[in-house]
Every structure is written in structure tokens, then in C-alpha cells.
Amino acid sequence: MSLQTKYLLDENQMPKFWYNIQADLPKALPAVLHPGTLQPIGPDDLAPLFPMELIMQEVSTEREIEIPEPVRDIYRLWRPAPLYRAHRLEKVLGTPAKIFYKYEGVSPAGSHKPNTAIPQAFYNKQAGVKRLTTETGAGQWGTSLSFAGSLFDLEVLVFQVRVSYDQKPYRRAVMETYGARCLPSPSNQTEYGRSVLAQRPDHPGSLGIAISEAVELAVQREDTKYALGSVLNHVLMHQTIIGLEAMEQLQMADAWPDVVVGCTGGGSNFAGIAFPFIGHALRGGRKSRIVAVEPAACPSLTRGKYAYDFGDTGHMTPLTKMHTLGSTFTPPGFHAGGLRYHGMAPLVSHCKELGLLEATAYTQGQCFEAGVTFARAEGIVPAPEANHAVKGAIEEALRCKREGKSETILFNLCGHGHFDMAAYQKYFAGELKDEQYDEKELAMALSGLPSVPEPA
Numbered sequence: 001m002s003l004q005t006k007y008l009l010d011e012n013q014m015p016k017f018w019y020n021i022q023a024d025l026p027k028a029l030p031a032v033l034h035p036g037t038l039q040p041i042g043p044d045d046l047a048p049l050f051p052m053e054l055i056m057q058e059v060s061t062e063r064e065i066e067i068p069e070p071v072r073d074i075y076r077l078w079r080p081a082p083l084y085r086a087h088r089l090e091k092v093l094g095t096p097a098k099i100f101y102k103y104e105g106v107s108p109a110g111s112h113k114p115n116t117a118i119p120q121a122f123y124n125k126q127a128g129v130k131r132l133t134t135e136t137g138a139g140q141w142g143t144s145l146s147f148a149g150s151l152f153d154l155e156v157l158v159f160q161v162r163v164s165y166d167q168k169p170y171r172r173a174v175m176e177t178y179g180a181r182c183l184p185s186p187s188n189q190t191e192y193g194r195s196v197l198a199q200r201p202d203h204p205g206s207l208g209i210a211i212s213e214a215v216e217l218a219v220q221r222e223d224t225k226y227a228l229g230s231v232l233n234h235v236l237m238h239q240t241i242i243g244l245e246a247m248e249q250l251q252m253a254d255a256w257p258d259v260v261v262g263c264t265g266g267g268s269n270f271a272g273i274a275f276p277f278i279g280h281a282l283r284g285g286r287k288s289r290i291v292a293v294e295p296a297a298c299p300s301l302t303r304g305k306y307a308y309d310f311g312d313t314g315h316m317t318p319l320t321k322m323h324t325l326g327s328t329f330t331p332p333g334f335h336a337g338g339l340r341y342h343g344m345a346p347l348v349s350h351c352k353e354l355g356l357l358e359a360t361a362y363t364q365g366q367c368f369e370a371g372v373t374f375a376r377a378e379g380i381v382p383a384p385e386a387n388h389a390v391k392g393a394i395e396e397a398l399r400c401k402r403e404g405k406s407e408t409i410l411f412n413l414c415g416h417g418h419f420d421m422a423a424y425q426k427y428f429a430g431e432l433k434d435e436q437y438d439e440k441e442l443a444m445a446l447s448g449l450p451s452v453p454e455p456a
């Protein structure tokens, strides 16, 4: 009997709506606060940064938001993305579990990030914006926004975190191929960047610093707005097309996940696969366990404090309630650059507080080992970020083996690692250290959290 490996949807089966989990939450998300007044902000406060359509999506509590036809048209370049049954990995692990993975590496940029880059560029273009600024960690987001900018004829300026800029020169080359400009962050192009370099000229950078630089330039010009690749509610919502497609594909396989696993940096690919399943359960449907996997060297969900904090290091953003390691925390330079962020998406953090998901952390070495096992069984070399999800899924499959359970595991393989081969080479040469964060630095960063009185 032949074993079905890929579950594919036709283009006309692509979802027409994104799913907004805010409609189904048993308790509303805490308000976003103005850092000066500590009062909830309104749409106008965000207008210098984002087009109004995205701001309205940020605060919407409608369950479904229609995906505009021009966006769906571009999604067709790679969507619907395939769902795979990992028969070969199951065999290697000797597990009775059924493992499925949704593969987002088929996008032109090689990850899930274009799922939100395309609509963000679309709404900005519609609002008459000419130029977008952004940050990038792994280079995946910067690549995706550069690609989207080229399709909508928008100028794109990307601040790439210094360590990743040095580790991955070809990511920059791809961004430039799409017509974007890419600068290492901290840079001397912004006041904030210059102040960081003055204190530490060899600063490795962080997503928090790169965000400050991109925001600083965006607010200076009328024709320029800022685009963020994760964390915000609208970004997470754009990613739900991943889970919505997976639901259809699992039905084709006559399966439903007992466990859903994703890696978390800012939380967008994880939310993309997980939120539709959380929402399904909140509306009375079958419940799945939801597992977030993060790096032990930057463990915002497992070690961070649930508190109001800035989204950036230069303190230019509003305050959001989230799991945070402190906005001045600089994680060590491990290779999953997309997971080196001090905070977690407020929606993911809120779901954790409501007990709707679990979180776990693994070291870099453990994740690369899992990624290599996966590559040798299934053929795809995962991005270092995605290796965290692979590790989480393998752990669940091995638990099933110990317990003799044939559970169904779904995980998000959010990107390929073709630009990360230097990291794999280091792993094989035994040169990849399990970087530890500095406990003293964490304590200091947490002690600097803004003081926000709890509502009575």
C-alpha cells in the first residue's frame, strides 16, 4: 500500500479570511499604554508608524478579516503551502506517533514571513506610503519585506542585527536583489544607533535596537512608515493562514492534532499554526495541546516576567503587556537570529497566562541535533529557528514512544536553512557553543522594567 506523504490544496481552496483570535478569547487583551501618560493609546497614536487599515486590524475583535484579492493573488506564488506526513522521521524515531509538518519554506523568501510582508506592503501602498523601514534578525523578515516592496514599488530600508549581518552576507545580497537597502544595526545612520555604538563600538546588536533605529527613521518623514515582522496582533493574524490551511489538509488525512508545536521568537509563526486550533477549542471544538518552543539562551516565555515593557531598546514604542526579559537585555549571539528578541507577542503571552498553551526551552546544540536528524530523514534542511520546533516535535514523538501512544503531532517547519549553512558547518566542526545568557544582565534588564500600576 502506498503511503500518502503530501497533502495539497488547490489555489482556489486557499482561505479567503484570516482568523482573529481576539474574537474568541475568554478575557480581553490588556490595553496598550502610552509610556508618558500610562493611559491606553488610541489609533491616532499609532498613525505615524502604520497605515490606518493595519491599526484597525490591530484592535479588531471581528473573528474573520477578509484577505484582499491582490494579496491572495500574490499568495498564489507559493500558497497553499504543503502539509507533509513525516513517515521517514517517524521510522527513524521508532515512534507510534503520526507526525505532520506544515512547510513554509516554499515561499520566495524561504519562510513564513511573506504571509504578513505582502499584506503590510499592500495596505501601506494603498495609504500612499512611499518608503518602509524595518528590522531583521535572521534576515528572513528583511528578505520578505524587500520582496513585498519590489512587488508594490515601495522603497525598503532594513536594519539587520549586526551579528546576523556578519554571519549571513548572502541574506543581504538577496535583499539588495529585491531592490532594498540593508544596514548593520547598530548603525551610524540614526541617533539611537550612534548612542549605542558610542558605548560599545563592537555591539552585536539585537532586534530591540534594530527596531528603535527603524522606528526613529519612520517617524521623521511623512512618506515613510514602519513595518514589524512579528509580535503585533495584525502580524500574528496574517500568519493564521498557516493553521487554517493545515486544518483543511489534516481533514484530507483524516487526522486531527493532539499536539501542535511551533518555535517562538516574537511569536508570529507559532501563532500562525496554533491560533486557529486554540480558537477551535475555545468555540467548543476538540482541544489540542499547544506547545511553544524557545531558545534556552533567550527564554522570554519560560524565564521572562509578564509585565508592561517597551517593544524596543531605545524606548520609542508604546508599552505592551508581555513576557519579557527586559528591553535592554542583549541575548548572546547564537545562530537562531530570529529568536533573539527580549519579548513575546502580547497575544501569545496572554494565551500563556490563560493556560491555553505550554512553553519549553532547548539549547542551540539540542536544536541543531534535532534539525540534522530531521534533514537526514525528510530531506529538508530547516532554518535554525525552525530547528526548535523540530526538537519540540521529536520530544513529543519520543514521549509517545515511551507511553506507547499513537498521538498525532503537527508542527510548523517555518523556514529552510539554506542561508544558514555556516552555522551547520560550525555544528559539525564541534564549534557551536551552547551560549548562556548573563544572569546578572537579565536581572539588571528586569530591574529596569517600567513601573506601571496594576488596575484596581
Ligand SMILES: Cc1ncc(COP(=O)(O)O)c(C=O)c1O
Binding pocket: 111, 112, 137, 138, 139, 140, 141, 229, 230, 231, 263, 264, 265, 266, 267, 268, 269, 270, 337, 338, 339, 383, 385, 386, 414, 415, 416
Ligand atoms: C525562519 C524563522 N522562524 C522563526 C522566526 C521567529 O519569528 P516569529 O516568532 O515571529 O515566527 C524567524 C524570525 O526572523 C524566522 O526567520
